[in-house]
Amino acid sequence: MKKLYYSIREICELVNEEQHTLRYWEKEFEELKPKKNRGGNRIYSSKDLLIIKFIKKLLREEKLSLKGAKEQVSKLLHTKNEKSILEKLESNVIESVDVKVTNNSNQKLIDEDLKEIRDLLKNILQYLKKN
Numbered sequence: 543m544k545k546l547y548y549s550i551r552e553i554c555e556l557v558n559e560e561q562h563t564l565r566y567w568e569k570e571f572e573e574l575k576p577k578k579n580r581g582g583n584r585i586y587s588s589k590d591l592l593i594i595k596f597i598k599k600l601l602r603e604e605k606l607s608l609k610g611a612k613e614q615v616s617k618l619l620h621t622k623n624e625k626s627i628l629e630k631l632e633s634n635v636i637e638s639v640d641v642k643v644t645n646n647s648n649q650k651l652i653d654e655d656l657k658e659i660r661d662l663l664k665n666i667l668q669y670l671k672k673n
Contacts, residue, residue: 547577548585548587550565571593593615593619
C-alpha cells in the first residue's frame with residue numbers, strides 16, 4: 543500500500559536530492575507547498591512528489607535555468623482542472639523515465655522506478671476520480 547504522506551527525508555531518498563535543495567525549491571516554486579504537521583515538519587503528498595520529480599527533470603536533465611523551470615512548472619500547473627494537471631505530470635515524468643530506460647539499459651532499478659511511478663499516478667488519478 544502506498545503512503546499518503548512522506549517526510550522530507552523520505553522524499554530526499556526517493557529523488558536523490560538533499561533536504562536543503564527541496565527547501566530551496568519550495569521558496570522558488572510557488573506550486574510546491576507541502577503541508578506541515580503539528581510539530582512543524584513538512585509532509586509531502588504524492589502530488590508534491592510528482593512536482594518535485596518534474597522540477598528535478600527540468601533542472602537536472604533538461605538543464606533549464608531556474609527561471610525557465612519556473613515558467614515550465616507554472617505553465618503546466620496553472621490550470622483549473624486538477625485531473626489534467628496530474629495527467630500532464632504523469633506524462634512528463636513517465637517520458638523522462640522512459641528516456642532513461644533507453645539511454646541506460648544497464649540500470650536494473652529504472653524498470654522498478656517506472657513501475658512505482660505508474661502505480662503511484664494511477665492511485666492518484668483513481669482518488670481524484672472518486673472525489
